[in-house]
Amino acid sequence: MPQMNMIEAIRDALDVKMSQDSDVLVFGEDVGYFGGVFRATAGLQETHGLHRCFDTPISEGGIVGIAIGMAANGLRPVAEIQFADYIYPAYDQIASEAARLRYRSNGDFTAPITIRTPVGGGIYGGTTHSQSPEALFTHIAGLKTIIPSNPYDAKGMLIDAIEDNDPVLFLEPKRLYNGPFYGDPHAPAKTWRGHELGEVPSGHYTVPIGEARKISKGGDVTILAYGTMVWVAQKVAEDMGLEADILDLRSLLPLDIEAIEKSVKKTGRCVILHEATRTSGFGAELAAQVQERCFYALEAPIQRVTGWDTPYPHAQEWAYFPGPKRVGNALRSVMEG
Amino acid sequence: MVSEFRIRTETESNMAKQSGSNKSRLYVPEPPFRPGDTPDYSHISVPAAHSPVRPDPLCDADETRDHATSLIRVMRFNGETQGDWVPGISPEIKRTALRDIALTRAMDERMFTMQRQGKMSFYMKSTGEEAVSVGHSLALQDTDMIFPTYRQQGILINRGASMKEMMCQCLSNSGDPLDGKSIPVLYSFKKHGFFSISGNLGTQLIQGVGWAMASAYKNSDEIASVFTGEGATAEGDFHYALNFASTYRAPCIINVVNNQWAISSFQGIAAGEGETFAARGTGYGLATLRVDGNDVLAVYAATEWAAERARRGGGATLIEHFTYRKSGHSTSDDPSKYRPESEPDVWPFGDPLERLKTHLILIGEWDEERHVELLESCKKQVRETYKSAEAMGNLSGETRVNDFTMFEQVYEHALPHLDEQKRMFAQERD
Incomplete structure (x- = not known):
């Protein structure tokens, strides 16, 4: 089985789809000859040609705008937004146009586009290279928002996204590109080499959008996490000796609420983790849905562990990051409750 | 030239009189006439005999630089045609144009009246600018994809x-093909090469450029034609469209319909008063x-x-x-x-x-009697x-649209949470 890090897995997904389907085009800032600032498209232009993988002007609204038009004309564009922090100029094109085209035309026109963009902190990116804007997109009807936490899922989910006939926002936790991250920036960096989820089959396979990944099957507490926080959750639960039921949500919209409901009804306790700011974060949606469905099974108040309601600071990156201590406190609190 | 359409306003004159170390004063452009004024456009010399060549x-784009500030005209007011264009x-085709303009106008009139009678929530007429849609549509192939705004109904008619x-x-x-999902006039007619109209202005310009890029990628003969009013050229999307169209030589036409007014804002608000909208492309x-859109x-x-x-690979043109x-x-x-009214x-x-x-009568291909008949038949x-x-x-009365269709076409396949909400709505209805 080939070993890949997350970048390689994403590149492999693009390569597989571009080889299979000449309608798949890849473009964005610096993605062509150079292969992208994170190297996710390295070599694709050489393999598939200038017309299939190319550079765009620095114009996120333009990038998503042409993607919509291309998709309406039968192509399967995969657009890269260099950092999620730069996605806001494209917000109108995503929220008002891509997500609504099918609805407002009653299926006459559709926009099967995939937008890839790196999210999250952990690389000293400060306010403009660290954001997790997922909640701004899960609020949009007509759009799907997904986020893998490992190379295996990244490849399978990206292929599924490209094949999906609806617009999909594919968020890439950049701290996980090279290896799992357990929340301690001072610990030696781990790579995906040798990791089970770094084993990525060659060729075509999909990981269906809409299904959470069930990581462990403990009965003490349910932990709902996605992206980087999946790994922090695993480490903290293990260190605390908890038999946790951890769900890597993977797909935020659509949400695998059945898996969540089943788990919380079993454990009676629920902790929700995300890196994004707290107020109106996706955790609020999760907490609301859990209490709607599992109120009488709950043994303790639902806990949210999140970034603070500040911009993502530079020097104070690890003070902002919802690391092991914050997660541990929440787990202790919910276990005592 | 553009200066012919520009009027020095009182505010501007006052500015010049102000003194002080900082000569700059906030300037807010105003249209030359407001309600109560007697509008007088006699200073505008309508170019009669000097249409540009x-x-x-496939000329160099630079050769059209002057065309951005002059005005292409074919018909004089007396109906004579002249010049290179x-x-x-x-x-027969001219009579088709006449019929389509008349039919568009008749439909607009009727729909406006019916809206006033409460039959629909809203309507938008294209009166006075029907020639833009009809003339444009006539010169394209039916397979060329139009990315319209809300005043191109003449294209659908044509x-x-x-x-x-x-x-x-x-x-x-x-009978609404859109099942009531969109407000009136925001049509979608893929079978007629007419893209779904967005109520967010300007957004479709760049999409049309993307559509054209895809057409070029597929070696297709089809081009895209995208529309905006002059007001929405102030949106970033207009800049995206021009920039991408230029970079990738997209086979498309970018149309700015300068009808002088963006709701209540005169054209000087969108662009300042210094240059034409066509010159934005230079x-x-x-x-x-x-071009003279009338x-x-x-x-x-x-x-x-x-x-x-x-179509021949020369790239995009911006037409005002x-x-x-x-x-x-x-x-x-x-x-x-x-x-002013x-x-x-x-x-x-x-x-x-x-x-x-007037032109058709002059060339002996039309007469008053037939014209009256045409208007009556429209x-x-x-x-x-x-x-x-x-x-x-x-x-x-009753729209007779099935309310449950509001849950359809959000995604290709219904998602579980939408199914659940549909069930909740059904209970609400019981």
Whole structure:
């Protein structure tokens, strides 16, 4: 089985789809000859040609705008937004146009586009290279928002996204590109080499959008996490000796609420983790849905562990990051409750 | 030239008188006339005999630099045609243009009245600028994809879309192809190469450029033609469109319909008063044409030129269609609140229907009697079509749209949370 890090897995997904389907085009800032600032498209232009993988002007609204038009004309564009922090100029094109085209035309026109963009902190990116804007997109009807936490899922989910006939926002936790991250920036960096989820089959396979990944099957507490926080959750639960039921949500919209409901009804306790700011974060949606469905099974108040309601600071990156201590406190609190 | 359309306002003169170390004062442009004024456009010399030359459609974009600030005209007010741009089209096609302009106008009139009677929530007329849509459409192939704004209904009329379906869309009734999902006039007719209209202005310009890029990628013969009013050229999307069209030499036409008014804001608000909208294309290295939008033959000629350029690999052209919005922005607007009521009548470029009629009569291909018959038959067609459309429901009675269809077409396949909400809605209905 080939070993890949997350970048390689994403590149492999693009390569597989571009080889299979000449309608798949890849473009964005610096993605062509150079292969992208994170190297996710390295070599694709050489393999598939200038017309299939190319550079765009620095114009996120333009990038998503042409993607919509291309998709309406039968192509399967995969657009890269260099950092999620730069996605806001494209917000109108995503929220008002891509997500609504099918609805407002009653299926006459559709926009099967995939937008890839790196999210999250952990690389000293400060306010403009660290954001997790997922909640701004899960609020949009007509759009799907997904986020893998490992190379295996990244490849399978990206292929599924490209094949999906609806617009999909594919968020890439950049701290996980090279290896799992357990929340301690001072610990030696781990790579995906040798990791089970770094084993990525060659060729075509999909990981269906809409299904959470069930990581462990403990009965003490349910932990709902996605992206980087999946790994922090695993480490903290293990260190605390908890038999946790951890769900890597993977797909935020659509949400695998059945898996969540089943788990919380079993454990009676629920902790929700995300890196994004707290107020109106996706955790609020999760907490609301859990209490709607599992109120009488709950043994303790639902806990949210999140970034603070500040911009993502530079020097104070690890003070902002919802690391092991914050997660541990929440787990202790919910276990005592 | 642009300066001919520019008026030095009182505010501007006052500015010049101010003194002090900082000579800069906040300048807010104002239209020359407001309600109560007697509008006078006699200072605008309508170019009669000096239409710019017609260069080869594959010329260097730079050769169209002057075209961005002059005005392509074919028909004089007396009906004579002249200059390089006279299109080689038959009287039959000209009569088609006349009919489509008249039919569009008749439909607009009827729908406006019906909105006032409460049959629909909203309507938008294109009165005074029908020649832009009709002339443009006539010069394109039916497979070319239009990315329209809300005032291009003339294109649908010209392409033979079902007027009944258009009316049912406005009535949001059981015959509405969009199942009541969109407000009136925001049509979608893929089968007629007419992209779904967005109510967010300017957004579709860049999408049309993307559509054209895909067409080029597929080695298809089809081009895209995208529309904006002059007001929405102030959106970033307009810049995206020009920039991407230039970078990738997209086979498309970018149309700015300058009808002088963006709801209540005159064109100087969108762009300042210094340059034409066509000239926006010059800096991007695009071919630029500025055309008398009330002259359907000139619109045809400019479109034909730009379409040939796009199809033969010459890239995009920016066309400014210089026209005038005779009616309010929509049924929710009252133009007498911000411009003189007589302004549409004194606008010096005439009416597109009258001008084409004059030309056809001059060349012996039309007469007053046939014209009266045409107007009457358009009215009759519209009246009868409307009757059959309204029979399928309307907003003042029963729209007869199935409410449950609101849960459809959000995604290709229904997602579990939407299914659940549909069940909740069903209970609410019980």
